[in-house]
Amino acid sequence: MAISFEILFNQDFSSNHDLVFSSNAPHQIKEANRAWQEKKFSKVCLSLRALKDNFEDDAYFWLIYGRSLIELKNYHEALNCLERSIELNAEKADTHHFKGVVHQHLSQYQDSKKCYLSALSLQAERPLTLSNLSCIEEALGDIQGGMEYAERAIHLNTTDTALIHNYGIMLAKNGQVKDAIGWFKKNTVKQRPFPESLSSLLYHQLFLTEKEDGKDAADNTRLVASTFSKNTYRQTSRPSNTKKIKIGYISSDFRRHSCAFFIEPILRHHSDDFEVYLFHNSPVSDDYTKHLQTLVPHWFDIFYETDNELTEFIRKQELDILIDLNGHTGGNRLAVIGQRVAPVQINYLGYPQKTWLPEMDYRLVDELTDPTETERPNGETLLRMPSTFLAYEPLIGSPTIQPPPVHQNGHITFGSFNNPMKIGPETVSVWSELMRAVPQSIIKLKSHCLRSENQRIRITQLFTNENIAPDRICFLNPVDNDTEHLDAYNSIDIALDTFPYNGTTTTLEALLMGTPVLTLRGTSHRSRVSYSILANLGLNEFAPETVEDFVSQGMLLSKNPQYLGALSASLRFLLSKSPLNQHQVFIENYENLLKQTLIPILELAQSHQ
Incomplete structure (x- = not known):
């Protein structure tokens, strides 16, 4: 009876065995085992490739081969190996799991979901499978379902690096940014910080208030240098x-x-x-x-x-x-x-x-x-x-600008199509002050991340805390078509920016569609991007520095529908004539700056001649 590859591959090669091998299989299996332990997966594949004839009908052989190819990001060949393994033995949960991993890397989310569910049907308590499935559900639009899988995974294992990272990602997608940051930090205090979690930590810190900027500067400097440098x-x-x-x-x-x-x-x-x-x-x-x-x-x-x-x-x-x-x-x-x-x-x-x-x-x-x-x-x-750091090219086929909806609705419609992670208590507090000053006004919010019911509940509660009734908040369904997305701006009168993390693309899209943008100018780069965009159109007054002026400017626009209409009709033209759209001038300034960075390099070269 032939000895299975699983027994051979997982034996202790430091001791003697009386197992019988054919041809030169012992040497190649030892090499594959050693390379596997050292995580040298190209060597694992090299050894296994030479053993294919010996283990053509061995499911575990094809599983190990497929897993090694995944590590090398050779996903298509890995898929072939894993399918062969399942053909030989469909009762091994690991094989279905790693086939799901391949489909996930290839953005084949429905196929990946089927594989993960197959793995769980064979072995219900698989933390990594549950965690990966949470990411798949989020990618397919079910953020709440993804959160449930993530919670099941972390309940089973609270120390695994990958599980901690994925749980943090799902918390952030669900609107719990501060909680997510806490979980990312767990992966940065380990002896070997997890690079993805460190980057996620630093990225999600951008959604906190400017008062918190610099609080972790020393830690950030140390962690980034030790992890990436x-x-x-x-x-x-x-x-x-x-x-x-x-x-x-x-x-x-x-x-x-x-x-x-x-x-x-x-x-x-x-x-x-x-x-x-x-x-x-x-x-x-x-x-x-x-x-x-x-x-x-x-x-x-x-x-x-x-x-x-x-x-x-x-x-x-x-x-x-x-x-x-x-x-x-x-x-x-x-x-x-x-x-x-x-x-x-x-x-x-x-x-x-x-x-x-x-x-x-x-x-x-x-x-x-x-x-x-x-x-x-x-x-x-x-x-x-000198003027703007952005070169903007409007999308071809942008929809026609319609008159502001206030003329038909009889009330002002505010709106924000920004990432809801940017919508925190401070932002909602300012928006609500404006909405209280403009009776009957409503606000429309749209983002792919608002597919999360928890995100909608969170944001609605923030407004409720500011005495804004839920019926004044409207969540629009996201669309994938560019034209439909841009046309949605025709349903709002005034776009309200987020702060301290401003919109960039959303600010420009609103202006392209004739929707004026109101922002609150801060002190950091991320809180001054919309100000920069508006100033390049000559609209500095729409980027005040105080909440009082923000509300006053919003009231002024809201009380003058005629002016709002005239402004709306002019914005696309102003954008087209602004430095944002003067690409030749932009590139000259841009390239001159780049050339300046090389001066010290050239001077150093000359000093060595």
């Missing part, structure tokens, strides 16, 4: 200051995503002084991904590269500048940037705060978001654009 190399000079400047952009969002919409005009207008490289860190692509590929001479899909592989690969490109468009948002490669892959590394666009990474040299902002008096020491050097 592994600088083993530094290019000190360019080969020649007469050559084109090699500039790279790295992001997980080169697709239909707000970040890509802002970077597209830059890629389209880069001068011949620059040679452009794009590094796409996502397995997901769409029609917009293909469009961006046509704009640059060098495109690389890097999602499947390990940190060390990617570090070596980018260094070989001999870039002069690398611009990171993720910061601490999902899909970042800060562990690569922390190894120094270009002499100049810049934080831009995707993350409205410094990254705390020592190897991140600069952050690109503008004179309105970050005036000199707001400069904070011990961070990335600020590169200030």
Whole structure:
């Protein structure tokens, strides 16, 4: 009788056994076992590939092979292995679980859900399966269902790093941001901080009040440096200051995503002084991904590269500048940037705060978001654009602007289409003060995250605490079509911004659709973005610095429907003529700033000649 691969693979190779092997299987199994223990999965696969003929009909062999391929992000081949394993033995919960993992990585959420449910039908108390299933339910739109699975998972195991991280994510999606931060912190106080949880911690801190800014500065600096900073190399000079400047952009969002919409005009207008490289860190692509590929001479899909592989690969490109468009948002490669892959590394666009990474040299902002008096020491050097740090290209086929709905409704409709995580007690308090001053006014809220019933209950309760009745709050269903999404702005008279974490895309979309935006200007970058946008349209008065002036400006607009209508009709034109849409001027200022960052590098090179 043939000995199963499971017995052979899991035996203690440090002692002697009388097991009988065929051909040279003992050596290859030992090598696979050793590599598995050392997490060297490419070596595991190399050994297993040579053993396929020996264990063609062994379900456990194909499970281990599939799991190893998952670690190498070779998902399609892993799927074949796991399907073969299930064909041989459909009663093993692990195999169904890891098949679900593959489908999840490939964004095949319905297939992934079926696999996870199959695993749970065979073994009900599987914390990791439950945790992964919570993420799947959230991706499919059932945030409440996802929260229930996450709670079941964490109840079974309160110490596992992955479970803690996923639970934090689900809490945040459910509107419990402060609770989520507490769970992310659990993963940063361990001997080896979990990088994803550290980035999530720093990202979700942006949703707290400005009073809390800087409270954890020392911890953030220490944690980011110890987790991401592994600088083993530094290019000190360019080969020649007469050559084109090699500039790279790295992001997980080169697709239909707000970040890509802002970077597209830059890629389209880069001068011949620059040679452009794009590094796409996502397995997901769409029609917009293909469009961006046509704009640059060098495109690389890097999602499947390990940190060390990617570090070596980018260094070989001999870039002069690398611009990171993720910061601490999902899909970042800060562990690569922390190894120094270009002499100049810049934080831009995707993350409205410094990254705390020592190897991140600069952050690109503008004179309105970050005036000199707001400069904070011990961070990335600020590169200030003279008017705006954003290049905006309106979506093609934007709907026709309709007259403000107050003319038909007889009452003012406020609205916000921002991420509800940005809607906290401070924001609702100010909005409610305005709504109390404008009788019969209502507010419409729309976001994919508002699919969560708990989010809606939370926000409704915040308004109730401010004596705003629930019937004055309207939650709109999210839509996936761009035209329908933009057309929804025609149903509101005045857009109310969130603070301290402003909208960016939502502010511009509202203005594009003729909807004036009212914001409260703060002291940090994230609380001054809408002010910068409005000031570039000559609408500084819509970004007051005090709550009193915010309410007064809102009342003024609300009491004058004729002025509101005239303003609405002019906003798209004002936007089109603003610096936000003057791409050639923008790119000249932008490239001049980038060239300035290379001056110290060139001076250093000359001093060594």
